[in-house]
Amino acid sequence: MASKQQSLGDAKSAKLDEFYTQLSDIEKELRHYKAHFKDKVVYLNCDDPRESEFFHYFSYNFEKLGLKKLIAACYKSQNVDLFSTGDNERAIYLEYTGDKDGDRVPGRDEIEVKCFDGDGDFRSAESIALLKQADVVVTNPPFSLFREYVAQLVEHEKKFLIIGNMNAVTTRDLWPLVQAGKFWLGITRAGTGQMWFRISDDFPEKTGQRTDENGQRYQTIGSSAWFTNLDHAKRHEELILYKSYDPAEYPTYDNHDAIEVSKTVDIPVDYDGVMGVPVSFLGKHNPDQFEIVGITKTWFGAATKTYPKQTQVSANGATSAVGKLNDGAVLKVETPPRGKTYYQVDDEYFIQTYPRVLIRRKEATS
Template structure:
């Protein structure tokens, strides 16, 4: 299963998953549809996105003028297994080989129509960066492309490898940026979000849906500093992986261009950029109508059960939320795919870490022997993580 592959990747730190152009385009378009000037005069940083490998860089470089960007910065890091090895921006005959495997930084403040065809496209990016890459490889000064040095201390030890997002170099770039966009390493998701600080910076990143329950992430969601993106709500998504990545999961393979990919379940965009879907109210039925007409056998002809350890009712499906119940309800974490902050207020979280971290908020809680740290319990059975919400009248 792909989700097992994700777990194995986290354990082995082999989480170099590379996002497809199609996924980026679909998500970014949702923000442009809501606000056509969302990126205008903004500096975008793409940390840990090798400029010569990343579709994030390709996408924003090609649309630099369309979006009205002020600046686009992309960095790779020294230990990346795909630096200059695959997913190349260039055709083989145009590729200038760099054998140093050092981390790059590309810093664009303008783009040009290099082939003079009246429009800016991927071919222009190729020509521009091939010129800059040639300068860099021959030791000449480049205003666009440069190497990163890392954080070498007086004792000669690098605290962070060149290009690591936690390094002083990349942190300085973050401080200059308006929006951070990337697919961060799955094993460092918590640390990455803390580093960005959604209370101060805009971001658009990919993570696993279960990150919602992390003690470092949920408070940001609860207080509307972070929410889910627009385009991914269910199913799995293919991600490119390095050439040395083992293809053991079902659904993994090699595409027509020879690039390895795996399919990963439960991924979501996390952001604090606004999009129209976030303001669409859920269309819901009353509690009585749900009990009478719901398509879910767990609800139809039955009732809504009360947790034995929380002062709230269990609502196992987002579309079964009653629109006339004024108390607190426990809903699946995927509720956030359709969460409208004008329709519901997030009270807390009933999950395995809630008892220890207090993420259940101000709601009354009575420990249970079977809740395993704070999950809601109905009829003696522990439920999966639930977001505790209340209807806004």
Template sequence: MSQILDFQNRNSKSWMDGKEKKPNIYFMRAKFEVDDEFYTSYHEIRKEMEDYEEYFKNKIIICPCNDGFRSNFYHFFNLNFQKLELKKLITTTFNLNDPKAKGTKIEVTENGITETELQGRGDFRSDEVKELIKQADIIVTNPPFSLFRDIIEIAIEENKQFLIVGGTYSITYKKIFELYKQGKIWLGNNQVQIFTRPNGTKKRFSNISWFTNLKSVKHLEPIKLTKKYRYNEDKYPEYDNYKIIEVTNYKNIPIDYYGVIGVPLTFFLRHNPAQFKILGCDFEIKDLYPELVKWDYKENNTRSAVLNGQEMFTRIIIQRKSGLKPRAMLKNQI
């Protein structure tokens, strides 16, 4: 179960505020409206959890943005309680439709299932639910899109392991991006595509990911590079405003290019820090690496990467690990 956001009181901003990007309009609208309730499917949960089973043994799992016995997070961990050798499962509920309703706590142990009424509504930001989070080892949940940063902040403050669903673009938020560069958070192994609305209808997204601090085998493997830049330069155009080439998919990163590259956010699904260095997001490159800005854009630069006159959706700027500074491998183009 997710929770409603008091939008008038929220004042946190992302690096994307005020930027004319081209995101999934429906998803971005959901982020800022009260209607941001999307429930994760059992299949999507099982698909991701299979890669982390070793972490669950003898652990307390908490799902603090839950929908009671109807939640697929509850179903998955309850049905697989013995297989995963869990110590305890805790879920808390929040009644979106009734502001006077008390939340509930459901606990599953080897001795059975108990349901207890909470003193408050079950908001995961409340002291009551935070105390339950402190008792747990791993947070697994799908918060409302609008409250993603709140649950991440709690997880980091309480030093908890976590698997949390959020918009892939969230990695460009300043605090989230800093956590990524510090090695404290990264994207999981799969994107989440199918969600159920409170009215029972389905909605498909292409930009939702798992955020976690749990390692898996996939993140220890380098990206297999099979494409070549030489003789295929036309497939890797430079941005209008940056001396950086565009690579439309991490699978297309050329094996023979050591210059600076712009890739979409999905690159984080397979990023191995030992293979690629993150230089930053496109809209901070002007300040961090002014030598990468083409001369005619230095005075009037959109900051976001521009290709053929069109502003790109957020690009992550990367370079192969080689010990060289970015300027050393640049083509001499202005």
């Protein structure tokens, strides 16, 4: 049995992961996947049905999507009495099998409310039992547990459409799945690579928050994106390119057998070797056009060179002895760059890029 201290810690972590996706963002993405939901059981785990727009979307579009069943579950629900269970301390899950009275509205008497014996955590045996019933999982899972959450979906071979942080795909846990084509990015993108999530009134004050004219608070979280293993037409759109390869414009890495392409739009149309592109390329990756061959992370093991002790020189000229040069793609430069952090090894100068996805053009097939 969990101690009181553990329970308080879990509750605090859960509170910091309570980000509610806006209905407009759900509608923009979900409209591209209608064919994937017909006659399917959809499970919204990690999803408080009283607060979640996911439950609203699927319950009100149940017949339009042709769903078989909708299940929504959440972690240690509060105010459960909204669904007349008479118990506001229990974690609950809801089951909905469609409109019964013909008004096309999911009424309370049409939604079956059940209580978990435990806390409703997506990792619990009770939640996993519901997961096994599902065909497709759709939700905004806890960002802090994203890697564990995806691993569970893959283990149980579930189709899914979920929201997470782009940086998660560069971790050693998830990258092999991305490279193997086990999941990929969804369709819609926020203008800055960010999404605004609704938060509660008692959510801690943090940077990246705003309040609308009605007093509703919102939080933005880094480079948020949709992730899925449901195929969609946009994933097979050919990336239109126009630049020709010029060695002067595309330097070769000092520690990877690949050229640096700092912007996806600048991928040369006539280069057949390995190229390092920004992680944001994954949002435009067409698996019929390019093969993903690796990533410039130390644990991936693709580097052709390691570096001895180096000195880091920051943009303001401050120096420190650190060993970060061996983690990433490295470019050798003739002179120290101005206004940029660089590394010095003896009398040689290097700069390090952000993580790069290593890709190669696929041969055209007839």
